[in-house]
Amino acid sequence: MKIRKKQFAFALILICILALAGCQKKENAISVLTKAQENAKKVENVSATGTMNMKMSSNEQSVDMNTEMNMVVFTNPYKAKINMSLDLGDLGKQDSELYLMSDNNSYATYTKIDGEWYKQSIDKEIFEQTINGYNNSAYTDALLECKDKLQFEETKEDGKSYYKVEGTITGDAMKKLIDSTNLKDQLSATGTDVSVYDNLGDLKIVSFIEKDSYHVYKISLDMKDMMNKMLKETTKDSGNESQKISIDNCTMNITYTGYNNAENFELPKEAKDAQELQQ
Secondary structure (H helix, E strand, O other), X not given: OOOOHHHHHHHHHHHHHHHHHOOOOOHHHHHHHHHHHHHHHHOOEEEEEEEEEEEEEEOOEEEEEEEEEEEEEEEOOEEEEEEEEEEOHHHOEEEEEEXXXXXXXXXXXXXXXXXXXXXXXXXXXXXXXXXXXXXXXXHHXXXXXXXXXXXXXXXXXXXXXXXXXXXXXXXXXXXXXHHOOOHHHHHHHOOOOHHHHHOOOOEEEEEEEEOOOOOEEEEEEEOHHHHHHHHHHHHOOOOOHHHOEEEEEEEEEEEEEEEOOOOOOOOOHHHHHOEEOOO
């Protein structure tokens, strides 16, 4: 059994949006996170590195999946470039490139796997509404529900001062956020079963925000509970308990390496003739 790639990809989009804003407990935390969110709206481009480490088990067998990522995102027009390296241990390694590009009428992802390019079109209106969904009041209301699950402190690392925000965003709060955006519409348009988002687990977050600039410096996410709930929903009708799969651990770490100084990029020529994947 597998978690569908589209569900997983959009889950990561949601996670990153949530992590940038965080939840709120004290007045000083509210002030810091509000400034960080306002700064994020002004960013024209950002570069980052990331890792994702996940261990899946079935019966007595397990597999470790360790991914390293380099990312660049531009906001006007919106486009992104992600280089990924997936290490599956004895099962080997796989490198891939992913571009998210836009023109006046549409968005599309272009993915290079094993030397072949694949294209996936995305509805422009739904995509933009999903990305911008965190600006609405429903999003803020959802985040405020986790105010009692947050810790806030000032700390130093490598000689720099940061605000550290640590806490848990509940599955209920995440569901309200999803319901306040068009994420389900985008997934439904691809034939994805969106019912998996009705019973999400909790998401643990640790974020560091620079004291001087109020830019997010790094984020650590513990997604074990959330991913197990999603996996349970996608496999509940399989009827094969002997093949039950569990997520033993799932963590993601993102470090932002630069703001407004990223090198511009264009879609590679060979990707323009990519095979179009059907919805």
